[in-house]
Each structure stands twice: as C-alpha cells, then as structure tokens.
Amino acid sequence: MDLSSLEDIRPFYVMEILEKALKLQSLGRDIVHLEIGEPTENVDNLIINSAQNALSKNLDKYTNSFGIESLREKISQYYEKVHHTLIPTERIMITTGSSAGIILAILASTSINDEVIVVEPHYPCYPQILKILGRKPKIFPTFEEDNFQINVDKLRATISQATTSIIINSPSNPTSVSQNQDVLESVVRMNLKIISDEIYHGLSFNPKIKSIIEFESKNTFIVNGFSKLYAMTGWRLGYIVIPSDKVRSVQKLQQNMFICAPTISQYAAVSAYDIKSEVQKKILKSYEQKRDFALRFLDEIGIKVNYVPDAAFYILCNFEDYCESSLDLCKDLLDKVGLAIAPGIDFGENYKKYVRISYAGSMEELQKGLMLLKEYILKYK
Incomplete structure (x- = not known):
C-alpha cells in the first residue's frame, strides 16, 4: 500500500485503552480490566x-x-x-x-x-x-x-x-x-x-x-x-x-x-x-455463570441487553443514553473510576455508542468492575 494510505488505518482503540490503563497502574492507580478478551486461567500443566x-x-x-x-x-x-x-x-x-x-x-x-x-x-x-x-x-x-x-x-x-x-x-x-x-x-x-x-x-x-x-x-x-x-x-x-x-x-x-x-x-x-474434558467444561461453566451475573447486574442498573451471548466472554451493550461517543466514555471511565472497557467504535460505525464488556477474567474482577460502572453512572451521568 502507499505510505500515505496509512492515514486511513485506524488505531486499535481497545489496545490504546489497555496501554493507558497499564500506565496508570504503573503509577499506582487501581485499575479493573474488563476491556481485553484474554482468559486469566493458568495454562494447563x-x-x-x-x-x-x-x-x-x-x-x-x-x-x-x-x-x-x-x-x-x-x-x-x-x-x-x-x-x-x-x-x-x-x-x-x-x-x-x-x-x-x-x-x-x-x-x-x-x-x-x-x-x-x-x-x-x-x-x-x-x-x-x-x-x-x-x-x-x-x-x-x-x-x-x-x-x-x-x-x-x-x-x-x-x-x-x-x-x-x-x-x-x-x-x-x-x-x-x-x-x-x-x-x-x-x-x-x-x-x-x-x-x-x-x-x-x-x-x-x-x-x-x-x-x-x-x-x-x-x-x-x-x-x-x-x-x-x-x-x-x-x-x-x-x-x-x-x-x-x-x-x-x-x-x-x-x-x-x-x-x-x-x-x-x-x-x-x-x-x-489431551486435557480432560471435565477441565474444559468447568472453565466453560464459569464463563456462563459470569455471563448470567453480568446480564442481571446490567439490567438492574438500567443497561438493557436485548440479546443473549451464547459463547465466549463478551457482552456488547448499548450506552446511547449515556454518551455520544463510547470512546470518550471509555476514556472518562478509566480516568474517573479506574475501569477499563472497550469502546464500540472499534467494532464498526454503527456501534460508536456501544461498549464491550469482557468477562474473561475472574468473577471477583467482573463484580468489582460492574460496581465501578454503577458508581460512574450514578455519580457522573
């Protein structure tokens, strides 16, 4: 491609959120990570x-x-x-x-x-x-x-x-x-x-x-x-x-x-x-439990998710009542309450008012992150 065309290449915004979150952590801030789709289970022995x-x-x-x-x-x-x-x-x-x-x-x-x-x-x-x-x-x-x-x-x-x-x-x-x-x-x-x-x-x-x-x-x-x-x-x-x-x-x-x-x-x-199927089933069950918890919590704080994820560890949430730009929202969430989530603009123009929440981490991290989201909505929105 022509080097001038590099201007047409968008950043990977969630990676920029992650990089800023890691920098804040290095300065001593407590950050909760719900932005990256990275399983936190240990690699099997x-x-x-x-x-x-x-x-x-x-x-x-x-x-x-x-x-x-x-x-x-x-x-x-x-x-x-x-x-x-x-x-x-x-x-x-x-x-x-x-x-x-x-x-x-x-x-x-x-x-x-x-x-x-x-x-x-x-x-x-x-x-x-x-x-x-x-x-x-x-x-x-x-x-x-x-x-x-x-x-x-x-x-x-x-x-x-x-x-x-x-x-x-x-x-x-x-x-x-x-x-x-x-x-x-x-x-x-x-x-x-x-x-x-x-x-x-x-x-x-x-x-x-x-x-x-x-x-x-x-x-x-x-x-x-x-x-x-x-x-x-x-x-x-x-x-x-x-x-x-x-x-x-x-x-x-x-x-x-x-x-x-x-x-x-x-x-x-x-x-x-060669990993036993029971091990994989246990991990999958934990994702399902975290999904169900997140959907219930989001509903309780007024975030309506009108579909049910049937796999993996993401929920795409409509935040049009809270922002014009979810990228700005995600930056503000990180700055004000220390919560990192992914802006919907990463996933297409039709989703610039959406955010993606990842429950790939622990239940404790998910619970803490959703409480920070609730705190942010009550205090700043």
Whole structure:
C-alpha cells in the first residue's frame, strides 16, 4: 500500500485503552480490566510440561513451514471427532497466532482491489488488515434486535461484481453470538470465498454450534487457534484449514512471510488435546455463570441487553443514553473510576455508542468492575 494510505488505518482503540490503563497502574492507580478478551486461567500443566520437555530436548529450531506433523494430526483428529469432517493434515498449517492465519487466507483467496464483505460488528483488525493488503472492506451490518444474525437476503443483495469474499466470525467478537446453521448453509451457497474465523469455537454454551466446514464449502478457509480456548494468548499459535487448491499458494506465502510458527509453542500445543474434558467444561461453566451475573447486574442498573451471548466472554451493550461517543466514555471511565472497557467504535460505525464488556477474567474482577460502572453512572451521568 502507499505510505500515505496509512492515514486511513485506524488505531486499535481497545489496545490504546489497555496501554493507558497499564500506565496508570504503573503509577499506582487501581485499575479493573474488563476491556481485553484474554482468559486469566493458568495454562494447563500438560501444555507447560510439554513446552519444558521440548526445551530439554533442544526442539527449538525451525520446523516445516506447515508445522509439526504431530500437532496437525491432533487438529485433524479433533475435526473428525467434533465436526465429523475428515481433513487431511496436508490442508492444515500452523500459524503465528490466528492473525497470521487471517493474513495468509486473505492473500491466498483475494486480489488487489477485491471487495471483501466484513460482517459488522466485527473484530477491529479485519477492515484494517484488508486495507493494508490493498483489498476493499465492504461493511455489512447486523443488529441487536435481530440477535446479530446475518440477514441472508440483504447479504445476497449487497454482493456486487467486485465482491469476491466474506469474513465471518462465529462465535463473534464482540457479541459472543454464533450464526445459526441455516445462515451458514446459505452463505456457503452464495459462491463467495469464505474466511471463517472460528477462534471462539469450543467456548460455546450451545453444544450444537457448527463449524462452517461441516457444510463442505470448497472455497472456505477456517482460521482457529489456541489463545482463547486454552488461554495461550502469549504463545502466539493458531492454524488454518486450507482449500485443497490453495495449499501450495499458502505454503509459499508462509515460507516468505513467517517461515514457521513458534516451535516451542507447537510442541506445547500437542498436549492441549489431551486435557480432560471435565477441565474444559468447568472453565466453560464459569464463563456462563459470569455471563448470567453480568446480564442481571446490567439490567438492574438500567443497561438493557436485548440479546443473549451464547459463547465466549463478551457482552456488547448499548450506552446511547449515556454518551455520544463510547470512546470518550471509555476514556472518562478509566480516568474517573479506574475501569477499563472497550469502546464500540472499534467494532464498526454503527456501534460508536456501544461498549464491550469482557468477562474473561475472574468473577471477583467482573463484580468489582460492574460496581465501578454503577458508581460512574450514578455519580457522573
């Protein structure tokens, strides 16, 4: 892209809130963090022990650009068991976080100036990555009153001759909503190239949630990773499932851009698939309990949330009665009461009066943060 076009790239506002919050903490302020979608559970000992074992065996050099075979086999087995879909390991590539997977998928499936539909509210980086790579984000809004489901007829009508692809995030950041099965099936039939970001799969309160790969789209990239489900945010490890005809293209991109994913993280992640299901169920239950508490509390203080998150750890809240700009509101909350939350403008223009609350941390942190929110509303609004 032209360097002058960097002016069109928006900041990642929630990261700026985080950076300011951390600076205030370093100066001695007490800050409650409900802004970042980062699980605070400790990484499971099975994963840590595998990392230590790899280090003790000096397994810390470059790997194959696709990643170690043992991890790719585990991923293949997971998709066969959970999604009843057989994926050969040749179509699975381990990436440096899911963000690298998204970049590789965009580069392999689209061309310069292609229109790529981005479903709003969206992960903040999607439009910015597309612009950096010379693609044109085409924003398609969904709304709270529709439970943030894609209106298939409206989506079909928005496709132009320049539209080649769509990015779907289900379950979604920032809503924690999953698209219904009939929506996913309809999108597959639209003959668009699909990038399906499924980083929150495995964190669903509804066991019937589908991966789009179950509908056998030959034009679909699946992006996933270990940051959210296994609390491995700092290990920077993701993966993509690649359409058969794009495998060689993605391999060349990986070789030239990233070489390979972090080696120690790869060996560690093999053991993630050996964690007992009871452990994962306990974590998931804790998220569900925190969601229910947050929804009740918000309702009691007059913040109406007209949908129910069915996965992960976010609630997108309408604050139009309290602000014109949620970015200004979030800055003020941080300054006045020491509460960090995410401004809705990060997730799209239609959500500039919304905020996102993350309950990825402890129940204690959530309770303390919501009390600060109540204090702020009573005192300043």
